[in-house]
Amino acid sequence: MTGVLVTGGTGKTGGALVRxxxxxxxxxxxxxxxxxxxxxxxVRFDWEDxxxxxxxxxxxxxxxxxxxxxxxDPILSVGPFxxxxxxxxxxxxxxxxxxxxxPNAPSAVEMAARVRARPGGVVLRxxxxxxxxxxxxxxxxxxxxxxxxxTAAGEGAVGWIDARDVAAAASALLADPGxxxxxxxxxxLTGPKALSYRDAAAIITARTGRKVxxxxxxxxxxxxxxxxxxxxxxxxxxxxxxxxxxxxxLHDQVSTAVLDLTGRPPRSFDAFVREHRIxxxxxxxxxx
Ligand SMILES: NC(=O)c1ccc[n+]([C@@H]2O[C@H](COP(=O)([O-])OP(=O)(O)OC[C@H]3O[C@@H](n4cnc5c(N)ncnc54)[C@H](OP(=O)(O)O)[C@@H]3O)[C@@H](O)[C@H]2O)c1
Numbered sequence: 635m636t637g638v639l640v641t642g643g644t645g646k647t648g649g650a651l652v653r654x655x656x657x658x659x660x661x662x663x664x665x666x667x668x669x670x671x672x673x674x675x676x677v678r679f680d681w682e683d684x685x686x687x688x689x690x691x692x693x694x695x696x697x698x699x700x701x702x703x704x705x706x707d708p709i710l711s712v713g714p715f716x717x718x719x720x721x722x723x724x725x726x727x728x729x730x731x732x733x734x735x736x737p738n739a740p741s742a743v744e745m746a747a748r749v750r751a752r753p754g755g756v757v758l759r760x761x762x763x764x765x766x767x768x769x770x771x772x773x774x775x776x777x778x779x780x781x782x783x784x785t786a787a788g789e790g791a792v793g794w795i796d797a798r799d800v801a802a803a804a805s806a807l808l809a810d811p812g813x814x815x816x817x818x819x820x821x822x823l824t825g826p827k828a829l830s831y832r833d834a835a836a837i838i839t840a841r842t843g844r845k846v847x848x849x850x851x852x853x854x855x856x857x858x859x860x861x862x863x864x865x866x867x868x869x870x871x872x873x874x875x876x877x878x879x880x881x882x883x884l885h886d887q888v889s890t891a892v893l894d895l896t897g898r899p900p901r902s903f904d905a906f907v908r909e910h911r912i913x914x915x916x917x918x919x920x921x922x
Contacts, residue, residue: 637661638808639690641679642700644670646765647730650801651698651808660809665690681711687718696726696808699749704869706739709748716748726754728807730800733759733793733822734885736872750819756807760800761793761824761885764906767834768913772863777838778915781846785831786853787880793824793888794834796901806895822889825900834903841907842916853878 638655642648643664652675655662662675669676679690681702691697697719701708719727729749736742749755768774776782800823829837835846851859853874860870879885892900907914 636695636811637663637693638696638698639663639665639677639694640698641665642698642703642730643676644668645700645703646763646797647760647800647804648698648700650798651804654801654805655809658805658809663690663694681715684711684714684718687715688722691719691722691724694722695724695811697724697728698804698808699727699729701730701742701745704865706736706868706872707741709741709745712745713748716752720752724754725811726756726808727752728756728758728804730804731757731759733761733824733887734876734879736869737875737879738868739872754814755819757820758800758803759820759822760797761795761822761887763800764794764796764825764901764903766794767838767906768910772860772865774913775863777844777846778913781844781915783831783835783846783848784851784856784859785848786851786856786874786877787831788850789830789832790877790880790883791828791830791833791886792880793828793885794903795823795825795892796906799823799825799892799896799900802898803892803895821891821895822887823891823900824888826888826902828886828888829903837904837907838914838916841904842911842914844915846915 640648640652643652644666652664663677664675665677665679667680669678677690679686701712727749731746746757750757766773769778803823832848835848838846857871857874860873
C-alpha cells in the first residue's frame, strides 16, 4: 500500500489537507495523539512517544510533516522520525515550515535543511496564518473577548495566509505519487497582500461591525501574555520576539506560490473575515 501520512492531521492545516486528499481518493492516515474511533484512517501518533512512529509510517510513501507545535527544539523528535521514514522507504516529505524564523530556535532551521537535503524533500515556508485571528489562538481570543489586538509589531506587515491554502499547496505536492516535485525545494506561501495588525483590525471592523482596537505593547509584555495563554516560556519569548522582526519589515512579503502550485489564487483576508464574522465577534448580520 502507498499513501500519505498526515501528521497534525486533526489540526487546521492537516485537517484541511485530509479533506482535500480524500476528495481526490488518495489513501491516507490521519495521525493524532487521540485517534478517532470513528475514522478507519486514524492512527495514534505522538511526537513525544517514538514507539508510535513506525506503525504510523509503515506502508506510507509520502508524509505531510507538521512538526511538534509550541517547541523551539523540534529536531529532537523530528530527526529520528525522518531517519525511520527513510529506513521504511518514504519517498516524499513535505514539511510545514514557517516563513517567520523564530529567533533563538536554530533547531527549526536545521530541521528544514534536513528535509530540503533529502530526495523528495520539500519545505513549505508558510507565512502567518489568518486563523491566528480566531480563538483559541491568543490573538483571536483577545479579539473575541476584548475587541483588542495587542502587538509589538507596530505598522509592520505580514503576508497572512489562510491555512487552507497551505493545505491546498501541500495537496498539489502530495496527492499524486507519480508527480515528482520540480527542482524547487522551498516554497514561500503567502496570501495575496501583506497587512499590518492595524490594517487587519480595520477590515474586521468594517466587515463585522465589531470595533477592534490595536494596542502597542513591548515584546516582554507580549511574551508574558503568551505565557499566560499557556505557551511554554521559551516558545512564548521567541514568538513575541518575532514581532520585532515584523515591525522592522522582515515579513512584509507576498509570493505567487499558492497560485503556481494549485492554479487558484490564495484567499484574501477580506474573504476570510466575511466567512468568520461570528468567530471574530461580529453578530453575523453586518457588512459594508
Ligand atoms: N500559526 C501560524 O501563523 C503559523 C505560520 C507558519 C507555520 N506554522 C506552523 O504550523 C504548525 C501548526 O499547524 P496547524 O496550525 O495546522 O496545527 P494546529 O491546528 O495547531 O493543530 C496542532 C496539530 O498538531 C497535533 N499535535 C499536537 N501535539 C502533538 C504531539 N505531541 N504529537 C503529535 N501530534 C501533535 C495535533 O493533533 P492531536 O491533538 O490530534 O494529537 C493537531 O493535529 C506549527 O508547526 C507552526 O510552526 C504556523
